Amino acid sequence: MLDAALIQQCADPSLKPAIVEQFIERAGSRDPLAITVRSGNRVVLVPKPKTPEEALALIRDNLGRNTVRVGITQYPAGLGIVEAGQLKPDMVEPCENIRMGTTLFAKVFRVVSKWYGNPTAKEVLPQVLDDAVIAWQTGYFEGVAVFRAEDPAQEKIARPATADSEESENRTDLNKDNAAAATVTDTGASDPNKAGMRIDLSGIGSRP
Incomplete structure (x- = not known):
């Protein structure tokens, strides 16, 4: 023993x-x-x-x-x-x-x-x-x-990291979209011919 x-x-x-x-x-x-x-x-x-x-x-x-x-x-x-x-x-x-x-x-x-x-x-x-x-x-x-x-214990550690990475990537994409939207808005403000719709008129005429 x-x-x-x-x-x-x-x-x-x-x-x-x-x-x-x-x-x-x-x-x-x-x-x-x-x-x-x-x-x-x-x-x-x-x-x-x-x-x-x-x-x-x-x-x-x-x-x-x-x-x-x-x-x-x-x-x-x-x-x-x-x-x-x-x-x-x-x-x-x-x-x-x-x-x-x-x-x-x-x-x-x-x-x-x-x-x-x-x-x-x-x-x-x-x-x-x-x-x-x-x-x-x-x-x-x-x-x-x-x-x-591969050690299964290491796999368990890696999975949350992957999830965090995906979440970070999603946040990055969202930030890119927001930045693009902001760019469009800024461009529209400086050029009246490219200005986007400021007021939503789509509901007019649909009310009784």
């Missing part, structure tokens, strides 16, 4: 501690230096690192050729990294690994939850968690590459 204080201190706050515990229990490792290397569906046997330096060297040797998972959360080491030199040593540090891993898993959980219609019923949540763990292990859910997918 992972130390509860470590989860409280390091895990993504959007995930409940119970979910973090289950996530690490089912998809992670108790060893901060655990390195898992896969080539397709085949696990590649590698020497067990004894120090963070050995772990990073092992990651660098396999990155780009194989899928490499690292540390307590079995974080995907190559995510967002173009060159092995971009690897950060704190990737195998327990707290930082939990922070990185749970932040990414929280996004995966939201992607899966959105597919289910963002359910709130307790009976459905275990299935969502099951699928989220499988998605974490495989990198895919319903054909979507979950690690690179």
